[in-house]
Amino acid sequence: MTQQKSLVTEMQQVQLAIELIELGARLQVLETETDLSRARLIRLFKEVRGMSPPKGMLPFSTDWFITWLPNVHASLFYNIFRSLREDQQCERMQAFVTAYRLYSEQVSIDQVEPVLGLTRAWTLVRFFESDLLQQSTCTQCSGHFVAHAHSPDHDYVCGICMPPSRAGKTRKRREREAAQLAPVDLELPAARCAG
Ligand SMILES: [Zn+2]
Numbered sequence: 189m190t191q192q193k194s195l196v197t198e199m200q201q202v203q204l205a206i207e208l209i210e211l212g213a214r215l216q217v218l219e220t221e222t223d224l225s226r227a228r229l230i231r232l233f234k235e236v237r238g239m240s241p242p243k244g245m246l247p248f249s250t251d252w253f254i255t256w257l258p259n260v261h262a263s264l265f266y267n268i269f270r271s272l273r274e275d276q277q278c279e280r281m282q283a284f285v286t287a288y289r290l291y292s293e294q295v296s297i298d299q300v301e302p303v304l305g306l307t308r309a310w311t312l313v314r315f316f317e318s319d320l321l322q323q324s325t326c327t328q329c330s331g332h333f334v335a336h337a338h339s340p341d342h343d344y345v346c347g348i349c350m351p352p353s354r355a356g357k358t359r360k361r362r363e364r365e366a367a368q369l370a371p372v373d374l375e376l377p378a379a380r381c382a383g
Pocket residue numbers: 326327328329330331345346347348349350
């Protein structure tokens with residue numbers, strides 16, 4: 189019985205690894221989130237993506253998530269993730285994969301370039317878990333936005349309500365795009381994690 193259970197667990201982990209690889213996960217994500225061996229994960233990666241996983245450390249810092257456009261995307265993603273975790277009680281990695289799919293769908297519906305890769309989204313969740321980031325509520329639009337942890341936010345105004353002053357055509361277009369992604373009044377399909 190124990191043997192059977194561990195086989196099921198292993199299959200679930202392989203399934204999770206495949207899903208994550210398909211969505212663009214780096215090897216570090218897979219190594220952290222599954223108990224599968226590195227050799228096995230590399231083999232899976234090659235099978236799914238048809239290439240070896242890229243080498244090197246994850247270069248991300250918390251600052252990236254605070255810069256203007258990434259902040260809008262990161263905030264949208266994290267709102268979805270948090271809603272799945274807290275409102276729908278989804279298991280952590282199931283919530284993560286579902287939130288990333290929903291984020292990608294939203295971005296493609298709005299015809300906006302996806303700025304937040306899966307590995308970055310995962311890093312974002314880890315930063316929240318390490319208490320390096322917080323959600324600050326915009327005093328103007330009431331949206332919840334990613335901010336450095338412990339930063340004062342009683343008069344916080346988000347990047348959509350107060351875009352950076354640098355204008356320009358691309359910038360303007362991006363501002364319009366970002367406004368469509370505003371993490372306000374998010375309507376999530378119910379019970380996405382049942383099952
Ligand atoms: Zn705002």
